[in-house]
Amino acid sequence: MGKKEQLAEHFRALIRDGKLKPGDRLPATRAIAEEHGVSEPTARAALAWLRAAGQIRTSQRGSFVAEDLGGSSSAQDRLRRAIRTGTTNAETENQQVTAAELIVPPSYISGIYDLEEGDQVVRREYVIRGLDGVVQALHVDWYPATFAIQVPALLSMGERTGGELLAAIEKATGRTVNHGRDAVRGRSADEREARLMEVEVGSSLLAGAHAWSDDAGLLVYGEWCLRADVEVGYEYQIQR
Template identity: 40%
Template sequence: MSRQSEIADLIRQKIQSGQLPPGAQVGPLRDLAGEYEVSQETVRRAIGWLAEAGHVRVSHRGTFVTDTPPTGSDADDRLRLWEQTGSTIGLAEYAQGLQCQRVPAPAHVREIHELAHGERPLRRRYLIVAADEDRPTALVTEWWAPEIVGAVPGLDDARLKAGEVLTLVKAATGREPRSGRDACRARDAYPHESTALRIRDGAAVLACAWDWSDDVGLLVYGEMTLLADVEVGHSYKR
């Protein structure tokens, strides 16, 4: 991966987490070049990539985060955020409308968690809302297996903040995600998603399924519905 791509991704992560909120200045170039130990030209190309993607705007006064940057966080982004801050919820957003209950699992969830007949997993469902706009950006549903729920006191408490679940699980069991898998596809929103996200019935959304595991086995399986106008991207190298 080129340095300009790495720098663009690092700045994108700061926008995503809320460290650089809408309207915040990015730069100046000289300071960024010193921070990342690269030339100003390398930083300028990274900024150009972010501007093309709609994350920042460039003017004679400098570079600023756009009012509505198209940043969307999938499961990998959320896990990275937790590793950095201790929460899967960023500084510029909050969780809303948490529903926490043991319910009969859909067939695919029973298979994923290898549930015995009659076992009910814990479903934690909530909205992620952009704080500056009071606008829902994602609907998240987490499915926790009964053995995890039994080992983690308070996991089934609706007062537990959505972003702090992994911290509680690690404190109680010593377990934390070591690997994961994401699968995303575009589709039409289901009625309950349209209502929660305040979009028209059947509007296009980005639907993501994900799971986090450690060496022992599966920790959590989840589903996340994102608005169609967000960008989800990853850096990678071979």
């Protein structure tokens, strides 16, 4: 990743994490260049990239975080934020847990975890709201039942985020997530999703799933839905 891309991603992360909020002013180009050890043209190019992505607005008064970001964090963003800060939530997000239970899961979850008939898993369901109170996402995380013994907070209705719980799981088990895979598709909201996301049944959603694992296997399988007007983006590097 070049210096321009690294600098743009630095500010993207600050915006995604809520460290830079809508309306916040970014430093002047010269100050950015001096702080990050790059040339002013590189700093201007990084800001131009953010501007083209709709993440900042520029006027004669300077560059500001866009008021209408309309975005949410991808599963990859949330995992990286959990590693970086200990929480999967941005500072501009609030989480409300709607279920935390030990249940016999649907057959596809049993297959993912290679369970015997009647085996249980932990199911945690929660919604994420922006500062405006609008539901941005609905999440359901599935964990091995044994984790509930090692980390009882998995069955608590408390507001601990997935990142905080993941840190507790890694500490209790000695395991560390080193691989993730995401999958996404567009579909319509069913009755449960519509009720929890406060939209009409049949509304368009971006639905996704992520699997976070280590060399020993899966630590958490998560499913989520985003509103149709919420944007989510990914970055990636290609090794050749």
